[in-house]
Amino acid sequence: MIQVEHLTKTYGDFTAVDDVSFTCRPGTVTGFLGPNGAGKSTTLRILSGLTVQNAGSATISGVKYHDIPNPGTQVGVLLDASAQHAGRTGREILTIGQKTMGLPASRVEEMLKLVSLSDKESRRRIRNYSLGMRQRLGIAHALLGDPKILLLDEPANGLDPAGIHWMRSLLREYANRGGTVLLSSHLLHEIQIIADEIIVIGNGKIVAQGTKEELLKTAGTFVRAVDPAALANALSAAGITATASGEGLATEAAPEQVGKAAAAAGVALVELRQADSAGLEDMFLQLTATTQRDHLSEGATS
Known part of the structure; x- marks a missing residue:
């Protein structure tokens, strides 16, 4: 279970995350929505131990990320698919993770097969990967240790429609087996299809949260x-x-x-x-209206 309580993070005079609280339960996919700069990535970085909050707590199964023994076997994290050593091959990336976590070498082959990276592709250097291939490799690395919890920041970026469908099925099956998924995305249609619960954040504050049915019941x-x-x-x-x-x-x-x-x-x-196919978008735009960079002027044509 993921639990965030009264989380606050400031950078000088700027408050990136402002008194944020939510819970993600096992067996569910939670969609984490918000405009650019709303605080999604900062929250995920705090949860994964990469950023230190000013106040509040962010725990995974009751403990901080840094206190989890061999955390890769408990929590799978994908925050930036491009943040991988460009000079290494995909296979090398997974092998380093496998050895670091003390996993059997067979896990590398299992994960490559799971994310549909061929043997030839796995031996190419990351600099020659497309963004979609990097996303697949990042998902493979997040799942390498067979964790019970996934923290994913925009994992569908760069994936083609078939790849997005594959990822959706993968995460749905993962949650159905009892896993917990916190998924940040700008693809509202995909979140609407896959998410059980939705959290909407704007200007660092939670503006809405609940089950998909609760939030869209007025659609x-x-x-x-x-x-x-x-x-x-x-x-x-x-x-x-x-x-x-x-x-x-x-x-x-x-x-x-x-x-x-x-x-x-x-x-x-x-x-x-x-x-509800347009309901999530309408709800999102309404709830985050004051935080959007782009506004359609009254009377403007498209």
Whole structure:
């Protein structure tokens, strides 16, 4: 379990992390979201023992990272896939980790196979790796010691769609086996698919946290019908306010309410779902509005 309590980190007059508290439980993937400079990476660096906080505590299974015996066998960390010795090969990187942790040599081959790095690729120097290959190697290193907890900062950067799907499946299976994952990412769609719980941070403060269902429960419903006009009339007659959204309608009402209203009016639906595919993005932008670098000016065109 990961536990952060009243964590604060300052750099001179700048407060990077401001009284942050959260818990990540075994068997869950926790998405850690926030704009650039919000405090995500600083929090992960404190958890992994690379940065010292000014106040509060950050513990893993009840102890600080520095107090964990042979920490690589307990906690897998990937904070920067490019922070690897450019002159070494991928195989050498994993072999050094394997020997440092006192693991059997077979673990190197197991991890290379797990992350789909071929024997030829594993013998290439890191300077000749693409970012996606470095990410795969970083994930392999994080999993090398068969840890129960993973701390990952933007692990999908540089991965192609197939790689992102692979990583998603890997982390989901890891959590299903009882592992704990704290995953920082800017890919909101991926977080929405994989995360069980979500933490949103802005200006160093937690602005929202909870299960995905709790945070998106007000996302409403998207509905599409064979006859859009008849659907609009049916919802209006049922007292449900709806607005145009692509080829359908969006409403804050629950899917059950929308379905019943359409059925009562004899309207055939071709799509009815919780409108959460855009809900996470909307929630994220709303909660972090004051911390965004880029703002779309009123009346601007895209």
